[in-house]
């Protein structure tokens with residue numbers, strides 16, 4: 001990494017939810033502040049701002065990270081995924097996970113929800129058959145002041161079942177073409 005000057009803003013550019021974004025950041029600027037204030041991506045929330053509550057969780061190059069503990073300049077050239085990237089069509093439709101949270105009352109005020117969703121999205125991509133214990137372990141790094149957690153676990157299990165069922169369905173495009181029958 002090149003040496004950066006502390007009191008100067010430096011260009012930062014990375015891929016956010018599949019699109020190239022860029023802005024300026026002092027070396028000490030947090031990724032969470034860069035996303036929210038420089039890019040305008042306010043889906044990533046800030047609770048504790050010291051790595052405890054999980055509200056600011058994002059994916060950087062496929063791994064989970066607290067955006068309040070990462071520096072914006074560290075993400076130069078990286079692939080960043082936030083809650084805004086979960087919808088399959090840029091926000092018009094909810095993802096399976098988001099739908100499950102809505103159906104099973106996995107949120108009340110919704111402040112903690114982006115972090116829960118981003119963590120579960122990474123978990124189900126990497127470990128689609130994760131056990132309930134594993135889901136609980138992954139979510140233990142997230143705090144919610146509203147739900148009592150039971151509906152969140154229920155939503156996570158429901159989303160996982162839906163994702164597994166759709167992965168098991170044969171893709172119609174893969175079906176063998178029927179042979180022409182000539183009389």
Ligand code: FES
Nearest residue numbers: 047048049054068
């Ligand atoms: S705001 Fe980052 S962990 Fe709480």
Ligand code: FES
Nearest residue numbers: 108110144145146
């Ligand atoms: S839904 Fe309110 S903090 Fe989690």
